[in-house]
Amino acid sequence: MIIAIDGPSAAGKGTLAKRLAAHFDLAHLDSGSLYRAVALKMLRVGQDPADEDLALAAAQTLRPDELADPALREEATGKAASIVAAMAPVRRALLDFQRAFARTPPGGKSGAVIDGRDIGTVVCPDATVKLFVTASDEVRARRRSEELQGGGGIAIYARVLQDMRERDARDSQRSVAPLVAADDAIVLDTSDLDADAVFAAALEYINRKIG
Numbered sequence: 588m589i590i591a592i593d594g595p596s597a598a599g600k601g602t603l604a605k606r607l608a609a610h611f612d613l614a615h616l617d618s619g620s621l622y623r624a625v626a627l628k629m630l631r632v633g634q635d636p637a638d639e640d641l642a643l644a645a646a647q648t649l650r651p652d653e654l655a656d657p658a659l660r661e662e663a664t665g666k667a668a669s670i671v672a673a674m675a676p677v678r679r680a681l682l683d684f685q686r687a688f689a690r691t692p693p694g695g696k697s698g699a700v701i702d703g704r705d706i707g708t709v710v711c712p713d714a715t716v717k718l719f720v721t722a723s724d725e726v727r728a729r730r731r732s733e734e735l736q737g738g739g740g741i742a743i744y745a746r747v748l749q750d751m752r753e754r755d756a757r758d759s760q761r762s763v764a765p766l767v768a769a770d771d772a773i774v775l776d777t778s779d780l781d782a783d784a785v786f787a788a789a790l791e792y793i794n795r796k797i798g
């Protein structure tokens with residue numbers, strides 16, 4: 588069983604993915620962490636994330652331990668991630684890992700929940716279930732600001748909102764694997780739903796689909 592969850596930043600994909608993975612006993616992959624890790628690796632050594640050759644080299648040499656760095660969650664890392672994520676060679680370099688995870692989930696699990704931008708469209712077009720999770724810009728910026736403040740970061744709502752819009756625009760308008768709902772995805776607007784309600788709605792849909 589493969590559950591693909593796509594959507595813009597801070598829409599609640601990660602929270603939903605973790606809860607669904609626990610519920611169905613599936614492995615979970617946050618595919619955004621791969622792009623974030625490539626970006627962070629470059630930023631750490633003072634490289635420009637817009638340099639495609641260097642970005643490709645960073646993607647090709649990515650190690651699993653680089654996916655656990657707390658700095659992955661920083662806004663600067665997210666911004667740089669969306670720059671390297673627009674490069675076709677970088678995406679290609681990260682594709683095998685994601686498909687292998689879906690094909691042979693770690694821990695002997697019988698399937699996986701993968702969240703990102705292109706999981707239902709490119710990485711796992713044959714996923715059992717495809718969810719596209721979204722929310723209004725304002726709600727997403729508020730959630731992200733709270734998340735960053737909770738993590739000790741200095742977050743200003745207006746700046747977060749602007750950065751988020753820029754990043755979403757870059758993710759949606761790129762020519763390779765743009766952020767878009769798959770034709771066969773169900774769209775979940777979480778603007779007026781808390782995490783429990785989102786989980787309940789997703790579960791109802793999935794159980795109907797696989798039942």
Ligand code: CDP
Pocket residue numbers: 595596597598618619620622623665668669670672673702703704705706754758
């Ligand atoms: O946490 P948030 O939803 O803000 O972002 P993320 O899922 O960690 O993704 C960070 C960036 O990686 C995105 O803005 C995309 O540019 C890129 N990404 C992608 O292109 N494809 C994916 N499957 C996942 C992330």
